[in-house]
Structures are given as C-alpha cells and as structure tokens.
Amino acid sequence: MNRTSILQRSRLYADTRKHLTNKGYLEVETPSIAAGLIPEPAIHVFETSFSSPFHPSSLNWLIPSPEVFMKQLLADGSGSIFQISKCFRNSEQIGTCHNPEFSMLEWYTVDADYRDSISHTEEYISAVAPPGTPEHLLPPFRIESMHNLCFTHAGIDLEKLQTLGKLKAAAARIGLSESNTPETWESLFNRIFLSLVEPDVPQDRPLIITDYPAQIHCLASNKAHSPYKERWELYAGGIELANCYSEETNPDLIEDFFREESAALASRTDVPNAAIPDTPQEYHHLFSNPDKPFPQCSGTALGLDRLLMLLGGYDSIEGVILFPLSATL
Amino acid sequence: MIKAGQIEKGMALLIKGAPFIVVEREFVNPGKGSAFVRAKLKSPSTGRVLRETMKTQDSVEEIIVDDTESQYLYNDGENYHFMNTDTFDQFEIPMASFEDYQYLMKDGETYRITFWGATPLDIIIPYKVIYEVAEAQDGVKGDTVTGATKIIVTETGLNVKVPIFIKQGERILVNTETREYLERVNK
Numbered sequence: 458m459n460r461t462s463i464l465q466r467s468r469l470y471a472d473t474r475k476h477l478t479n480k481g482y483l484e485v486e487t488p489s490i491a492a493g494l495i496p497e498p499a500i501h502v503f504e505t506s507f508s509s510p511f512h513p514s515s516l517n518w519l520i521p522s523p524e525v526f527m528k529q530l531l532a533d534g535s536g537s538i539f540q541i542s543k544c545f546r547n548s549e550q551i552g553t554c555h556n557p558e559f560s561m562l563e564w565y566t567v568d569a570d571y572r573d574s575i576s577h578t579e580e581y582i583s584a585v586a587p588p589g590t591p592e593h594l595l596p597p598f599r600i601e602s603m604h605n606l607c608f609t610h611a612g613i614d615l616e617k618l619q620t621l622g623k624l625k626a627a628a629a630r631i632g633l634s635e636s637n638t639p640e641t642w643e644s645l646f647n648r649i650f651l652s653l654v655e656p657d658v659p660q661d662r663p664l665i666i667t668d669y670p671a672q673i674h675c676l677a678s679n680k681a682h683s684p685y686k687e688r689w690e691l692y693a694g695g696i697e698l699a700n701c702y703s704e705e706t707n708p709d710l711i712e713d714f715f716r717e718e719s720a721a722l723a724s725r726t727d728v729p730n731a732a733i734p735d736t737p738q739e740y741h742h743l744f745s746n747p748d749k750p751f752p753q754c755s756g757t758a759l760g761l762d763r764l765l766m767l768l769g770g771y772d773s774i775e776g777v778i779l780f781p782l783s784a785t786l
Numbered sequence: 787m788i789k790a791g792q793i794e795k796g797m798a799l800l801i802k803g804a805p806f807i808v809v810e811r812e813f814v815n816p817g818k819g820s821a822f823v824r825a826k827l828k829s830p831s832t833g834r835v836l837r838e839t840m841k842t843q844d845s846v847e848e849i850i851v852d853d854t855e856s857q858y859l860y861n862d863g864e865n866y867h868f869m870n871t872d873t874f875d876q877f878e879i880p881m882a883s884f885e886d887y888q889y890l891m892k893d894g895e896t897y898r899i900t901f902w903g904a905t906p907l908d909i910i911i912p913y914k915v916i917y918e919v920a921e922a923q924d925g926v927k928g929d930t931v932t933g934a935t936k937i938i939v940t941e942t943g944l945n946v947k948v949p950i951f952i953k954q955g956e957r958i959l960v961n962t963e964t965r966e967y968l969e970r971v972n973k
Binding site: 499648 | 801802812813814815816817818819820821822824837838839840841842843844845
C-alpha cells in the first residue's frame with residue numbers, strides 16, 4: 458500500500474472541495490451507469506447490463522465523463538457546479554498516462570467563457586499545489602493558440618489550409634508520410650499535431666493551447682469569424698491535463714452534432730466488437746426550453762490522477778492509483 | 787504488410803523504400819481524437835531519426851529479418867567490425883548509426899545482429915551487462931554519507947555513477963538502456 462499517495466489524494470480532494478465551494482460552486486453527484494451517452498466516436502466505452510427478475514433487463518454504459526448528466530443539472534438551473542467522479546474509457550493503451558478507470562474533476566461556471574476558465578484553472582492549481590511544487594507546474598500558464606503552435610513547430614498556416622487537399626499538400630511538403638487508409642481533415646491534422654507539434658511544445662510552464670480547429674467536432678461553441686472552436690487544452694509537464702469549452706448552447710447545432718456523431722459512432726470499425734452506446738433521446742430539448750434558457754457557461758474537465766502524478770513527482774499514473782487494472786492483466 | 791497498430795519496439799519497417807528500426811512506440815489519443823500510433827524510427831545506415839504518427843488501421847511494411855551471432859572485433863573510428871561466428875565472414879556496421887555503442891560493447895564478445903538480407907540493421911545489447919571498473923578514485927576515508935556517489939569508467943570507456951565503495955578492478959552490473967549502476971558483482 459502506498460501510504461504517501463493515499464495522503465496526497467486525500468489532501469488534493471479536500472483542497473479541491475474547499476477551493477471550489479468557497480468560489481460559489483455547488484458539489485453534485487451524478488450516476489456512473491448511464492442509459493445513453495453523448496455520442497463521441499473517438500471514445501470507447503464499457504458496456505454493462507441491468508438484470509432483474511422484476512424489470513425488463515437493459516443495456517447500459519459506464520460514463521466516459523459526467524457531462525451528459527451535469528448539463529441536465531445546468532439546464533434545470535443548478536448554477537455553477539462541480540463534481541469529482543470516476544470515469545471509464547475502454548481500449549486505450551494502459552500505462553504512463555492511462556488507466557481504464559480514472560478520476561475526473563469536472564466543473565461548469567455559468568456566465569463565463571473559455572477565457573474566464575483559464576484564470577479559474579490557474580487559481581485552482583495554485584490552491585491545490587503543495588509547497589515546493591516545481592515552477593513548471595505552476596501558474597502563470599503560457600497561452601498559445603493552436604494556429605501559432607502549428608506555424609512555429611510544423612511551419613504550416615492552418616487558416617490557409619482549410620480543405621483536405623490543401624492540408625495534404627502541406628503535409629507532403631513538411632515530410633509527413635501518406636496514410637494508406639481514408640484520411641479526413643481531422644485525422645491528418647492530428648497526425649501533424651502529434652508528429653511535429655505536441656512533442657516540441659514548451660514545458661517550462663503549464664501550456665494552454667487555445668482555439669482548436671472546428672473540424673474536430675465537439676460541443677464547444679464556434680469562435681466568431683474564425684475556423685476555430687472556443688476550446689483549450691492544458692498541458693503540464695508535457696502531459697494533457699485538462700480540456701475546456703465555451704459550451705455550445707444553440708439547440709440546432711447540438712441537434713446536428715448528435716445526428717452526425719451518432720452516425721459516425723455507428724459506422725466505426727477501428728476496434729472489433731466495440732460497444733456502441735445509445736444516445737439520450739431529444740437531448741437538444743435541454744437547450745430549447747423557453748421557460749428555462751440554458752445558461753451561457755464554460756466547462757472544464759481535469760484528470761485528477763494525472764494531476765496527482767505530476768504534483769507528487771511520479772513517473773506513471775500507476776504510482777497514484779492503488780489498484781491499477783494493468784496489475785490484473 | 788501489418789497494421790500500424792501492431793508495430794512494436796525493435797521491429798524493422800520499410801519506410802519510403804528504406805529500412806528503419808522502431809526505437810519507441812506509443813499509442814496516443816489526442817483530446818477528442820481517435821487512437822494513433824506514434825513511433826520513433828531510426829535508420830541503421832545513417833542514424834537519421836524519423837517521427838511518424840499513423841492511424842492504427844494504416845498498413846506498414848514489416849521487414850523480415852534474420853538474427854545472427856557475431857563477435858565484435860574492434861572499431862576503427864568509422865565502423866564497427868564484426869565476425870559471424872557460424873560462417874566466419876567479417877562485416878562492418880557504420881558507427882554513426884550506433885555511436886554510443888562503442889562504450890557498451892566489449893572486444894571479443896558475441897552479440898546478436900539483426901540482418902535484412904545482407905544489410906546489418908541492428909545490434910542487440912543485452913539489457914544488463916557486467917563491466918569491470920577500469921578507473922575509479924578511492925572513496926575518501928571516513929566518508930560515510932549515505933548515498934554518496936562517484937563516477938567510474940568501465941573497461942569499455944563507459945562512465946557510470948556508482949556508490950562510493952566501488953573500487954578499481956571490481957565488477958558491476960549495469961542497465962545498458964539507462965546506463966545506471968545496478969549492483970556490485972561478487973565472484
């Protein structure tokens with residue numbers, strides 16, 4: 458038993474609750490087992506089933522994030538909320554940064570956007586980092602747009618490469634090899650980012666990468682007059698630590714997202730026999746209730762095991778997870 | 787042809803017509819993206835390092851290689867000279883591809899060499915190797931600080947950080963990947 462890591466986690470959770478409660482957030486608890494999930498074709502989920510002699514049995518899914526439930530609370534007028542919850546993701550490589558079951562801090566701030574969430578996250582890290590935390594994990598964060606990072610590290614101007622044909626030509630020019638399976642703008646962009654940008658991003662400070670290409674579908678709102686989404690990711694020590702949006706509130710765009718991503722999910726072939734979760738019916742109605750308009754808000758999800766690993770100086774996430782799944786494989 | 791998802795460390799791949807050894811391989815899921823394989827590849831002939839990110843479903847050409855046991859003879863500053871212990875054929879491998887191996891390989895020792903046809907691709911150094919301490923300063927008398935270390939030089943010229951009590955002429959076990967001291971070897 459790793460007594461030190463038990464103490465570190467206990468302290469982190471106590472400090473997290475104290476900080477967010479003092480800032481006016483309400484702590485909530487939502488289910489781990491869901492009858493429907495927000496469709497996300499890039500995520501593989503765990504399937505489970507309810508069985509009983511008294512009820513019809515049903516297929517259910519372990520949540521990959523509590524977003525599907527927390528947005529229902531926001532729609533119902535909860536105000537700013539946070540949750541520390543277990544999340545589950547299947548089919549990822551187990552190791553330094555991944556365990557199929559992990560702990561997430563997810564918080565939503567009403568009347569705020571993704572810019573506001575940067576300072577909220579800086580305040581949060583300052584509040585929970587123990588004395589002696591190395592500077593490269595502490596605020597102030599370095600803030601860089603995805604556009605500038607791609608320009609600096611890959612030598613490409615994303616705004617001029619908005620079609621697949623143009624991006625392919627640029628990829629060939631910078632020496633990226635061609636894929637021999639169907640390529641989308643998103644997959645090619647990700648290959649450029651993972652080959653040339655992510656390995657070289659500065660690590661002397663935590664780094665916020667802002668304004669992700671709109672071609673990467675998600676429930677972040679569009680950034681006006683640009684091909685980007687109001688979304689950022691936080692990297693610390695070279696590790697992806699948090700993801701944040703200005704949340705999309707337009708019911709028509711949300712309905713489009715559910716329709717398109719459900720179709721992409723159904724046609725996914727990358728992992729044989731992978732579970733395809735149901736999506737909640739009429740979810741977009743949450744955003745179109747004239748009596749209760751969905752609040753403008755910003756949501757941030759932060760990996761608590763990764764944060765513990767970084768703050769505690771561990772080499773692997775398994776140093777802070779008491780019973781990692783890999784031990785049973 | 788194999789799927790990129792099946793790439794493993796140590797494999798040899800043909801990239802744009804040239805052989806490369808996989809030095810590192812990891813699966814990465816960018817935020818909101820599907821899984822990719824990120825590999826660091828090294829050209830055995832030039833030492834050039836290539837970073838590739840592939841979709842797990844992409845196909846890549848794996849090279850069928852042969853392993854032979856060969857004796858390391860010497861290096862002439864440009865090439866390592868080996869002799870195949872079955873055929874007694876002698877061959878060279880450019881030092882540029884495995885520059886720091888000169889401090890890990892012992893003259894006269896047998897190593898496993900990976901070949902692609904007639905082209906040597908990779909030299910396999912065992913994970914743990916015993917070296918003799920060729921040069922070491924004596925620990926200062928009365929120095930009892932726990933964890934005190936010093937740098938010694940092995941008979942192959944490798945610098946290793948060791949505990950202060952290790953003496954010249956003693957034998958030590960070294961992790962050849964991290965170049966770290968593991969333990970003293972008693973006869």
